[in-house]
Amino acid sequence: MNKEKIYILLESQIDETDFNNFKKTIENIRSKIPQNKKAPNQNDLSFVIEDLDQILSSKTLDRAKYYLKRTLKALTKVKTNKINDINLNRWKNYQDIITDSLWLIGKRDKTGAHNGAYWGNFVPQIPNQLIKRYTKKNDWVLDTFLGSGTTLIECKRLGRNGVGVELLSKVVKLAKENIDKENNPYEIKTEIIKGDSTSINFKEEIEKLKTKNFQLVIMHPPYWDIIKFSKNKKDLSNTKTQKEFLKNFGEIVDGVTPVLQKGRYLAVVIGDKYSNGEWIPLAFNTMQEVLNRGYKLKSTIVKNFDETKGKMKQKELWRYRALAGGFYIFKHEYIFIFQKP
Numbered sequence: 001m002n003k004e005k006i007y008i009l010l011e012s013q014i015d016e017t018d019f020n021n022f023k024k025t026i027e028n029i030r031s032k033i034p035q036n037k038k039a040p041n042q043n044d045l046s047f048v049i050e051d052l053d054q055i056l057s058s059k060t061l062d063r064a065k066y067y068l069k070r071t072l073k074a075l076t077k078v079k080t081n082k083i084n085d086i087n088l089n090r091w092k093n094y095q096d097i098i099t100d101s102l103w104l105i106g107k108r109d110k111t112g113a114h115n116g117a118y119w120g121n122f123v124p125q126i127p128n129q130l131i132k133r134y135t136k137k138n139d140w141v142l143d144t145f146l147g148s149g150t151t152l153i154e155c156k157r158l159g160r161n162g163v164g165v166e167l168l169s170k171v172v173k174l175a176k177e178n179i180d181k182e183n184n185p186y187e188i189k190t191e192i193i194k195g196d197s198t199s200i201n202f203k204e205e206i207e208k209l210k211t212k213n214f215q216l217v218i219m220h221p222p223y224w225d226i227i228k229f230s231k232n233k234k235d236l237s238n239t240k241t242q243k244e245f246l247k248n249f250g251e252i253v254d255g256v257t258p259v260l261q262k263g264r265y266l267a268v269v270i271g272d273k274y275s276n277g278e279w280i281p282l283a284f285n286t287m288q289e290v291l292n293r294g295y296k297l298k299s300t301i302v303k304n305f306d307e308t309k310g311k312m313k314q315k316e317l318w319r320y321r322a323l324a325g326g327f328y329i330f331k332h333e334y335i336f337i338f339q340k341p
């Protein structure tokens, strides 16, 4: 039984006055709805079954009809907000969208063009979640530290236009190869700009693309000098001090702010670092740079990560060091969500 048929049958019960007849008919409709054994997605009708169970457990006909009207609305009307395509009338169907501030992401998504080979990349689930939550189809996403192209691959999958900036030629080449491998079912545009995000004129870039502004900015900078990406002086992983790192990061925020649409979101993915026996709160210091520029903090997300391959072999050694040295081993990084006022 399809959606339209269910709607017609349910609607016919709006004028029913006998509670027993009403319940019998609803039970009958419920038995004909195909059950989906997997997690709900945007298209399946499992939510109707849940709704009908609620209707059937109602103690009065009035209450049952109140729920019935809600189900009819969920079957026909689309209710979205200004920043994404999530149909709030069917919010239960979006089990794939995380709403908790603790992200325990299991295996890296290695499907399609995602391969995880670039050292220092993020799991595709991060841009996937951010794009679904903070953009609509055909919106524009900017990633100021493109790396291997993860964000733009997700843009292609989800039907958003994407622009990525990457400083290093060889990484630009790698990103292009990766992005080209992914299909483009929604025929969106992806652009890679080879350059230094601290000095790019984003206003000029966006004019070239013939659009007014970006609806989401994702920033996944080097975690200062933890991984050295190159010897290039403009590379944020080569900044000599934390102060210099934060200054350069802040300049990028200054550059993107005029091209981020008002009310839209900026996400920063970053971790802390440990140096000379001291935990450096690099992530919070970086967060402060964005707050200093008038953004509103919407969430601080803690995301788990697995040991890097190197550390995995030295697991026992690190455990010993932690016990002896009074510190904890890094198992998380942060995703800060900001809204441009």
Ligand SMILES: C[S@@+](CC[C@H](N)C(=O)[O-])C[C@H]1O[C@@H](n2cnc3c(N)ncnc32)[C@H](O)[C@@H]1O
Pocket: 118, 120, 121, 122, 123, 144, 145, 146, 147, 148, 149, 150, 151, 165, 166, 167, 168, 171, 195, 196, 197, 198, 220, 221, 222, 223, 229, 234, 235, 236, 237
């Ligand atoms: C943490 S990685 C980003 C990885 C990316 N999210 C991915 O999934 O592959 C940071 C990237 O920023 C680049 N980078 C460093 N300084 C930069 C700058 N000033 N402008 C643009 N890119 C820069 C590095 O070369 C590196 O590829």
